[in-house]
Amino acid sequence: MSRTTGIISEIREFCLHDGPGVRTTVFFKGCPLRCLWCHNPELRPFGIENINGSPCGEVYTVEKAAERILRDREILVNSGGGVTFSGGEVLSQVDFASELAHKLGNLHIAVETSGMSSRENYQKMLDFSDLVYQDIKCMSSSLHKKLTQCDNEFILDNIRLLQKSNKPYIIRIVLVPDLNDSSRELESAAKFLSENPGNLQYTELLPYHGAAVSKLRKANLPIPPELPQFDGSVPDNAKEIFRKYDLPCK
């Protein structure tokens, strides 16, 4: 898409789990990663596709999206909230996102990103965001490729950029049993982050939800055999690993 139009799957109001205060979350369509445990698999394609007879995604102009978001400006501002750009992957439509952010004036903007894009795009995103939720899928390059079908070289490079930028950020790691939750993986992430934590607020370790399976099924996508069908939990020692490196962890 262009600077002035983008594809959004949903603008969801009253989101309480995507940052401070009451937020409106914009789900940008399209993602380059193919995480096995993806929770929004219907948002992977960049175009508008029919899923079970209904189109997934809608073309929005900057004005239309901004108008929709600003309709609730008062509560977003009064609650210390704002807007959260999520997806899909916001970096894939970063020019549109940047224009939209500009149109939203001084509204607080958080982004939830995998960091999978060029350094240039990542910088553009940093320019308009007030808070970044940055995912780490895993640290090992070969494992990353296996779990997401993408290398993590760009991602780690962008995280270094984020750290240097001094923007407040939160690291989110979904711990999928037996896939990315080994102590070695977590130790490696903690070590990497501690080299230059920058303005890291905390690391959030999230348990895996078996609902990923039904999401894939709903999107008519194959279910990888290695994907657990049950809910996971955060291993007992996981938080300690981060705290050992002096990194706050939730």
Added chain:
Amino acid sequence: MEHVPYQGGSKMNERIKNLRDFIFNKEHHKFRRTVEWNLAEKFAAEKTAPALRAATALSELLKAETPVFIPQSRIAFVRTVTNMPERYTKAESQDALGRYSYSERGVPFNFTPDFMSVISIGLDAFRKKIADRMASADEDGKTFLQGALISVDAVTDLIKRYIAEAEKQGMTECAANLKAVLSDAPQTFEQSLQLFRILHYTLWCEGAYHMGVGRLDVMLYPYYKKDIESGIISEDEAFELLEEFFLTFNIDSDFYIGVQQGDNGQSLMVGGCDADGNDVWNDLSEKILLASCELKLIDPKINFRVNSKTPIERIALGSKLTRAGLGFPQYSNDDVVIPALVKWGYSLEDARNYSCAACWEFLIPGVAHELVNLDAVSMPEILLNTMQKSKAETFDAFCTEIEAELRTKAVSLLKKYENLNYHVLPFTSVINPISIEKAQNITQAGKYHNWGMHCSGIAVAADSLSAVEKIVFEDKNFSMAEFCKILGENFENSPDLLKNVRENAPKLGTANSGKAVKNLSFLTDAWAKAWDGLKNIQGGIVRPGTGSAMYYIWHSENLSATPDGRLKGEPFSANYAPSLDIPLAGPLTVIRDFAAPDMSKVCNGGPLTIELHDSVFTADDAEMKVAAMIAEFIRRGGHQLQLNTLNSEVLRDAQKHPERYANLIVRVWGWSGKFVELDKVYQDHIIRRSAMSFA
């Protein structure tokens, strides 16, 4: 200095826990017995005056009571007699019904008396006040006040028997408190709670029901403050007493009259302003919210007065209670309610003192008995009737026909109640000084005589009207007659139209609500206009409201399909809330849509009802975020808001395994009850609502 909320309400005191368990496990039922009454026949034979029948019945009932105590309790009075004496024989009742119409049982009910008029002076002085007035009253007045005196004497006699029993059991503090309230005005917080309990207990024994608690934080704060300041009790002790007081509302409540168990009208109001408009919030208001939160009881049901200046931290205390999943507090917006009441003729001072009836209706405690929930109109039925008769060629003309239909309905409803009569309850009446002053039943003596009428299914009606506007008047796909025929056939031969109206017609609370919001405003305005200039037989006006009570089930059960795609017999949404089974855009859209009309015109009460999934409260600062939503509701001019925290999976499981969910509490229409004690039709409705909850 920044106010730090009371922290004591986080660990239930052992004594309170024991009391709560005792009551929850119904152990006090072992004190109960049934009595054989035959007073009515005697009354009929002797042609006893109504006031004396009520007084004698109360007096006999209280005489039959056995003083008992829940172990470790400090606040006395437990009902032990399961059945109440009849005041009239069947023949007399039949005769009365042939000549008069009654609102429900015809007694004073669903209102809040002026408890402080007794508590502030004590029972002795109260008795003297009645006796003094009796001296100068006319014959009827004398009989009425004599009934009141018999009743007060019966109460004092029971108190004396309770004192003797307390002394016998070595409950010296309890005995001392009862002695204190017997003669003088209560001096301490505990004594004020004790007398409050006695009064509230006696009202129900007399036959009054749906008796509200009123503005407890305003009424009892002086006692609380005095005790805390003088060191008589600590904050923790005051909190414990308040909790015990709340437990007393759950001891006898299974005796109380209601459509379902829990529908008993024990509503309590916190917050708001005084007669001069000053904020009344105090430490007791805060403790009321926290005690309710900790106890997780159905009663008392908490209402919370808020306005655009209410601090968000205070509203967040309300969210904390919402989080507990009890379906309250219910919020009412002073910015809308007070001006609405003034416009309806209430004095500013009275309007500022408003509280809440059993469910939602705004009333002024202690100055009047108004039938605030006399009847209700089915809005979808009005629309269907208008469609059947319509000759309109334009949508505007159709709207004019709806206004005429509503007016006709309003006039006919007033006619239905032109022979309205009341039964006399002297004790309940004289807890309002105006009743002593006029020596009359409160139903007559009250300062105001307005009635309230509700409407059910207004969202279904607004959505349906939008479908008619689009299909009949804009797209002209079907004529009105054709549409009526399709509705009569329950859409059975028109699956495409059914799909079209369900998926594409504008609906309140959805992304496509514009037209429906406009039509909602039309309907609320038309509903208000229907009552313009009409007077009830008592000389008061009719206050239109947006509550549905149980009519969302009753009115919908036999109603044909509606233009919005609702099929025959499907329920309406309860109260003032989006239709069932539609894709809602989110709570902010719902608030924006439902706060759009001028709610002051239809301000009898009837809340916007929003369901929240319990996962909302897993978010960081969730209570503040939910408070922000409530503040948004206030800012947008909504009048009343009720929030339910639900989890549909839990509800479904509770339906399958009721034994595991004995204490699962849900909001039903204007009250909270135990889910497993509800009839299936109400359980199913809540499960459908929960499926639409916001996560």
